[in-house]
Each structure stands twice: as structure tokens, then as C-alpha cells.
Amino acid sequence: MSRPICGGATTLASRHPEYQYLDLLERILAHGDERIDRTGIGTRSVFGELLRFDLSGGQVPILTTKRVYWKPAVREMLWFLTGGTNIRDLLKDKVRIWTDWPLAHYRKATGEAIAQGDFEARILADEAFAAQWGDLGPVYGKQWRRWLDAEGREHDQIATLVDTLRRNPASRRMLFHAWNVGELDRMALPPCHMVYQFHVTSRGRLNCLIFQRSCDLFLGAAFNFTGGAALLLMLAQQADLEPGELIWVGGDVHIYLNHVEQAREQLARTPRAFPTMRLARKAESIDGYRIEDFVVDGYDPHPAIHGDVAV
Structure with missing residues (x-):
């Protein structure tokens, strides 16, 4: 065309x-x-x-x-x-584009059918909850700024x-x-x-x-x-x-x-x-x-x- x-x-x-x-x-x-x-x-x-x-x-x-x-x-x-690597920092800036993955993990792990808005509110209000359920693992930022080599050194x-x-x-x-x-x-x-x-x-x-x-x-x-x-x-x-x-x-x-x-x-x-x-x-x-x-x-x-x- x-x-x-x-x-x-x-x-x-x-x-x-x-x-x-x-x-x-x-x-x-x-x-x-x-x-x-x-x-x-x-x-x-x-x-x-x-x-x-x-x-x-x-x-x-x-x-x-x-x-x-x-x-x-x-x-x-x-x-x-x-x-x-934690969505809490993004949510503080009203950026919700990474919420789906930790939310799906939380629902699967706990069986709780929590609404996305309620999950995000809890992430923002409860630092311990955010540490447990809001972290995405060693995604982009971790690798860009703190890549860990085989000897344990960060790059x-x-x-x-x-x-x-x-x-x-x-x-x-x-x-x-x-x-x-x-x-x-x-x-x-x-x-x-x-x-x-x-x-x-x-x-x-x-x-x-x-x-x-x-x-x-x-x-x-x-x-x-x-x-x-x-x-x-x-x-x-x-x-x-x-x-x-x-x-x-x-x-x-x-x-x-x-x-x-x-x-x-x-x-x-x-x-x-x-x-x-x-x-x-x-x-x-x-x-x-x-x-x-x-x-x-x-x-x-x-x-x-x-x-x-x-x-």
C-alpha cells in the first residue's frame, strides 16, 4: 500500500x-x-x-x-x-506501566483477587509490603548500573x-x-x-x-x-x-x-x-x-x- x-x-x-x-x-x-x-x-x-x-x-x-x-x-x-527495580518508585510518579507483573504474581501467590488500584495503594502506603511484592527482580536498572560478574564485582x-x-x-x-x-x-x-x-x-x-x-x-x-x-x-x-x-x-x-x-x-x-x-x-x-x-x-x-x- x-x-x-x-x-x-x-x-x-x-x-x-x-x-x-x-x-x-x-x-x-x-x-x-x-x-x-x-x-x-x-x-x-x-x-x-x-x-x-x-x-x-x-x-x-x-x-x-x-x-x-x-x-x-x-x-x-x-x-x-x-x-x-521496585514499582513503588514509579507509582510515586504516577507511572503504572509495570504494575501488571507484580500484581499477577501477588494474586497467584496469595489467591487474593485484589483490584489493581488497591494493590498500588498498598504498595505506596506500606514499605514492607512493597519490598515483598513490588520488586521486579534484577531487571533493566539493576543490570545497567549494578551488573554482577562471576567474581561478585559490580559494574x-x-x-x-x-x-x-x-x-x-x-x-x-x-x-x-x-x-x-x-x-x-x-x-x-x-x-x-x-x-x-x-x-x-x-x-x-x-x-x-x-x-x-x-x-x-x-x-x-x-x-x-x-x-x-x-x-x-x-x-x-x-x-x-x-x-x-x-x-x-x-x-x-x-x-x-x-x-x-x-x-x-x-x-x-x-x-x-x-x-x-x-x-x-x-x-x-x-x-x-x-x-x-x-x-x-x-x-x-x-x-x-x-x-x-x-x-
Whole structure:
């Protein structure tokens, strides 16, 4: 299906970059391999995809064909950078996107049919309860900031990355990942966006490649694009570089069968101009950023489309 060029408020010189996402969505609906997955809901999936977004002009890939709540996505990325693994910290910021997994575990372990809101309220009110039932195990933040090697030493992959960006930007070893084989069985969910690799051009632009082994394209990808863009901006600023490309590579890219109609609704919409994102200040370190530091301008999306998370 040939899609038109769309420019939103202004005419774009080339095809809108959001069509990369929409074309992939459409291709999975039309040709994806349908099968039953771990959740029991079922998916249509393809394997091995690549999307590229140029951030050098200030625009970021916050999807416009449905509203993306970009602040929770950025808050999640900031939470990863703290090394945190308990949903209590997210809930304090009114971010509920990780609640489903500990809630399902609690219900299964106790037999109590507690409502999500009541579970979250208890996590916030009772620190001991949160410690027992709100922890996700050694997920992203733990691996990024406190990777444990065979000798018991901890490794801060983010601090090492920032140092290398500053001291040796031509390095081909600037990456971090979260697929710690020895700790996978203790994680509420094994890492999906599992490897981030970085590249600095001779002109001082920072590029980021994200490899995502598993991607819920309708519901999750928008968060991954937004969080990845926020991370690239922070790292570029810390290393006195300019933002370059955000390159996303997907392994198993899928649409859940209970999202098919929502995906079709999204495909019927025309993209609008991507918004811009900038940092209001330079934090003293990668650990110093707050949600207030992120300024998004020109975001004029279509209405949100609801979809349930598959657990």
C-alpha cells in the first residue's frame, strides 16, 4: 500500500518518518505469522526489522497517529538510570506501566483477587509490603548500573559508557545490555530492549542503536522510541555531543490479537509533524536529570487508542 507524503503544519521534504512504523504495523497485519504465545493471547509476528529516526533537527519519534503519554516513558527511562527495580518508585510518579507483573504474581501467590488500584495503594502506603511484592527482580536498572560478574564485582555500565563517550568517542565498544543469563529466572520479565550501542561521528553526532528481542508493536514500541530518544539527548549533552540518529532494530516484532482492531484504527490516520524535545538544563551528571528538564514542543497527536497489556 503506497502511503502519501504528509507534512502536518508544514510540508516535509521527504516521506514522514512515522510511516516506517505504520508500514511495519500494516505488514504484520497482512503477512505476520499467527501463533499462540507465552501469554496465551496470540500474536501475528515478523522477525528482523529496522527503523531509523533522525534527531539532529530536534524532532523526536513520539508517534502522532495516536497520543503517546511521553512523560511516563521518560520517567521510566529515568527510573532505569537510577538502578531501581521496585514499582513503588514509579507509582510515586504516577507511572503504572509495570504494575501488571507484580500484581499477577501477588494474586497467584496469595489467591487474593485484589483490584489493581488497591494493590498500588498498598504498595505506596506500606514499605514492607512493597519490598515483598513490588520488586521486579534484577531487571533493566539493576543490570545497567549494578551488573554482577562471576567474581561478585559490580559494574556500572552507564558510568563506563559516559566516560568512554567523553574520552574515546571512536571506540566500537560503547554499549550496555541487560541480558544477564545468570539472573533471567529472577526477573519479572526478561529484558525486551536488551542492547544499546552507541557511535560518534567525526562531526560529533551521537547515534544510538537499540536492539529489541521482543516488541509489542502496537502498545510498547512508542514507549521504547520515546525513552530511547530521551536517553540519547541526555548522553549527548553529558558528552558535549549533538544528537544524531536513533536506530531501532526488532527481533520478534508482533501485534497481539487483541490489538488488531486498534492497529487498524491507527492505520487509518495520517501522521502529523513530529514534536521537538530539548533539555532545559545540563545536569551535573547522567544521574541528575528530572522530568522537569524535558521540554516537548509542537506535539499535536490524534486521540489515544486503548489496548490491554499482555502479561
